[in-house]
Amino acid sequence: ATTWFLAEGATGSFLDMFVLLANPNSTPAQVTVDYLLTTGTTLTKSYVVDPNSRQNIWVDLEELPLGSGLYPLADVATSATVTSTNGVPIIVERSMYWPGPSFTDWREAHNSPGSTVTGTRWAVAEGEVGGPRSTETYVLVANTSALAGQVTATLLFEDGTAPAEKTFSIAARSRFNIQPAEISALAVGRRFGMIVESVGASPVQIVVERAMYSNADGVVWAAGTNALATRLQ
Numbered sequence: 001a002t003t004w005f006l007a008e009g010a011t012g013s014f015l016d017m018f019v020l021l022a023n024p025n026s027t028p029a030q031v032t033v034d035y036l037l038t039t040g041t042t043l044t045k046s047y048v049v050d051p052n053s054r055q056n057i058w059v060d061l062e063e064l065p066l067g068s069g070l071y072p073l074a075d076v077a078t079s080a081t082v083t084s085t086n087g088v089p090i091i092v093e094r095s096m097y098w099p100g101p102s103f104t105d106w107r108e109a110h111n112s113p114g115s116t117v118t119g120t121r122w123a124v125a126e127g128e129v130g131g132p133r134s135t136e137t138y139v140l141v142a143n144t145s146a147l148a149g150q151v152t153a154t155l156l157f158e159d160g161t162a163p164a165e166k167t168f169s170i171a172a173r174s175r176f177n178i179q180p181a182e183i184s185a186l187a188v189g190r191r192f193g194m195i196v197e198s199v200g201a202s203p204v205q206i207v208v209e210r211a212m213y214s215n216a217d218g219v220v221w222a223a224g225t226n227a228l229a230t231r232l233q
Helices: none
Strands: 003-006 016-023 029-037 042-049 053-058 078-084 091-098 108-113 121-124 136-143 149-157 164-170 174-178 192-199 206-216 219-228
Touching: 003 091, 003 206, 016 029, 016 042, 016 078, 042 053, 078 136, 078 174, 091 219, 108 219, 121 206, 136 149, 136 192, 149 174, 164 174, 192 206
Parallel strands: 029 174
Antiparallel strands: 003 078, 016 053, 016 091, 029 042, 029 078, 091 108, 121 192, 136 174, 136 206, 149 164, 149 192, 206 219
């Protein structure tokens, strides 16, 4: 596709983030990445992906503007929109490794493909807070629209008890993080699915992912996984 969306993304002393671009064509791809921060600020950088090649963007180390000596993405939470501006279709994934601050320290990672579409209603089937491995769940929302919006997150419990929901405001062209315990204290110690819906008079376009981390043998976040949510509409 020529446009891809990544909802999850974080950099800093613990997490390292990579945007992975593949160009399976015989023509170079002119690619622009818009990094959508939690504040609604957008940082943009352009790349050229050679024919029949793969390019790796280590987001933590991106210098913006080029030659400035500044690395404004070194410690941020970010979503991203990736666009091939010359119409050459590409493939986009995102990987995150931890713990930092050096690649020699990495012991775990997760990877997810980008989404080629946005939508107004998404769902994930898996989620958990607490439990024997102190599991943490994060639902990541990218508002790809130029307008601020609202999203309603609904927890669906496996025992069939009444769903719990909460509505959040989300800035234009930004990344937003939902922790299930913020929706309801009933999430703690339980497993659940979740629906995330863009609501209001003019629902904004969003993309949703879900990340989960768990501890083992005294190691914090010894394991982790991430998934692109399923678009319902």
